[in-house]
Amino acid sequence: MSRILxxxxxxxxxxxxxxKDIQELTNGDLFELVPKASYDKDPAHYNELASLAKKERDEDARPEIKELPDVSKYxxxxxxxxxxxxxxxxxxxxFIENVDLKGKTIIPFNTHEGSGDGGTYKELQEALPDSKVLIGLPIRGENIKNYDQLGNIKEWLDALKIM
Ligand SMILES: Cc1cc2nc3c(=O)[nH]c(=O)nc-3n(C[C@H](O)[C@H](O)[C@H](O)COP(=O)(O)O)c2cc1C
Structure with missing residues (x-):
């Protein structure tokens, strides 16, 4: 069984x-973190999502997750x-407060429109002192949507030496 989630x-x-690109390259198991209260996915309502997300950030909210993965076997x-x-x-x-990530190796990745990882990889390591956070990969959303990223992603994964 795969040890990669x-x-x-x-x-x-x-x-x-x-x-999904990472899954294709690693054969790991894929798990979507689905919020109990779903977000409006209609791009026409972007401003509403932006306000809600800002409110959640400012209030340091903890949106509930429908189902948590069993991380113990990874x-x-x-x-x-x-x-x-x-x-x-x-x-x-x-997510990181409700699953036991002690002793696990964490690999962050993110999409953005200019902020890169915005310091979040460092923040993750600070939030998870008992886990090892490896070098993550930020990719611009536009590049994910318009171009094949498998080559870039493979290069990053190879450098991590986890397989
Ligand atoms: C609420 C909200 C806030 C965002 N804030 C930022 C930001 O601070 N910096 C940035 O580079 N992109 C920001 N973006 C752009 C998204 O990170 C980017 O479009 C991302 O690829 C969307 O991923 P998704 O399709 O998986 O939701 C924001 C998007 C949304 C909806």
Missing amino acids: ITYFGTYGTTEKFA DYIFIGYPMWWYTYPQIIRT
Whole structure:
């Protein structure tokens, strides 16, 4: 059984595509972090999502997750998310606080429109002192949507030496 779990959250399919590329290259198991209260995925309602996300960040909210994965059988756990207001979506905080990641190797990845990883990889390591957070990969959403990223992703995965 695979020791690699790829967890991700996103609303418009960009981070999901990135996660699926990682799955194709690693043969890991894929797990979407689905919020109990779903976000409006209609791009026409972007402003509403932006306000809600900002409110959640400002209030340091912990949006509930429908179902948590059983992380016990995995050694390597990828965590993927879009940048939301210069940090990771609050649901990522819910996730890392509610599963036992002690002793696990964490590999972050994210999509964005200019912020890169916005310091979130460092923030993850600080939030998870008992896990080892490896070098993550930020990719611009536009690049994920318009170009094949498998080559870039493979290069990053090879450098991590986890397989
Ligand atoms: C609420 C919200 C806040 C965002 N904040 C940022 C940001 O601070 N920096 C940035 O580079 N991109 C930001 N973006 C752009 C997203 O990170 C980017 O479009 C991402 O690829 C969306 O991923 P998804 O399709 O998986 O939801 C934001 C998008 C949304 C919806």
